[in-house]
Amino acid sequence: MATPPAATSRITGVVAIIRLRDRPAPDRLVDALIAGGVEHLEVTATTPDAHATVERWRRRHPEALVGVGTVRTPAQAEAAISAGATFLVTPTTVPGVLEVARTHDIPVACGALTPTEIDNAWLLGADTVKVFPITAVGGPDYLRALRDPLPDVPLLPTGGVDAGNLRAYAGAGAAGVGIGSALVSEARVAAEQWDVVRDHARSLTDAWKGHA
Numbered sequence: 304m305a306t307p308p309a310a311t312s313r314i315t316g317v318v319a320i321i322r323l324r325d326r327p328a329p330d331r332l333v334d335a336l337i338a339g340g341v342e343h344l345e346v347t348a349t350t351p352d353a354h355a356t357v358e359r360w361r362r363r364h365p366e367a368l369v370g371v372g373t374v375r376t377p378a379q380a381e382a383a384i385s386a387g388a389t390f391l392v393t394p395t396t397v398p399g400v401l402e403v404a405r406t407h408d409i410p411v412a413c414g415a416l417t418p419t420e421i422d423n424a425w426l427l428g429a430d431t432v433k434v435f436p437i438t439a440v441g442g443p444d445y446l447r448a449l450r451d452p453l454p455d456v457p458l459l460p461t462g463g464v465d466a467g468n469l470r471a472y473a474g475a476g477a478a479g480v481g482i483g484s485a486l487v488s489e490a491r492v493a494a495e496q497w498d499v500v501r502d503h504a505r506s507l508t509d510a511w512k513g514h515a
């Protein structure tokens with residue numbers, strides 16, 4: 304098990320979601336994402352060999368924040384943390400997952416959608432609340448509407464976020480954005496387009512820093 308970085312930062316900024324169906328994530332991918340300025344790398348548990356990838360990437364880039372996503376049970380949380388995950392991301396809010404993470408002092412971005420779900424996740428100890436799948440339910444306007452009654456909750460809109468709407472999410476008060484297929488697509492990985500991934504990551508992280 305790799306040693307976590309000394310300080311685990313809040314799960315904010317551009318979170319790159321690596322969700323591949325057909326192949327494990329290669330090392331050139333993490334090199335490209337980091338070269339593009341990405342600080343949080345989320346390897347989803349649905350990606351083949353996800354835990355082995357996290358272990359390898361932590362050794363390759365000891366300073367990087369490499370998390371495991373799509374964690375749904377306490378047992379999955381334990382396994383992810385044993386593999387060296389520096390943060391967890393969940394699609395739903397499961398109190399047992401938060402308990403495991405708290406025990407290990409690992410931050411969790413909890414998935415939630417409605418105001419009740421979001422506040423529940425926050426009060427249960429989520430580091431950040433992943434508002435998913437946001438683009439399907441109202442996009443930046445929905446996020447802005449949530450900020451009025453829940454101003455203290457760091458929100459991480461996820462699902463359909465891309466270069467075309469990132470600035471609108473930043474302007475609506477997002478603490479960060481989760482970006483999957485618009486950055487790391489199966490086709491881009493299959494074609495080994497590492498320069499494309501790096502340049503796209505750079506434009507997304509620069510856009511975020513310029514507007515958040």
Ligand SMILES: O=C[C@H](O)COP(=O)(O)O
Nearest residue numbers: 322462463464482483484
């Ligand atoms: O867990 C979240 C989804 O994988 C987000 O994916 P997307 O950015 O491709 O919509």
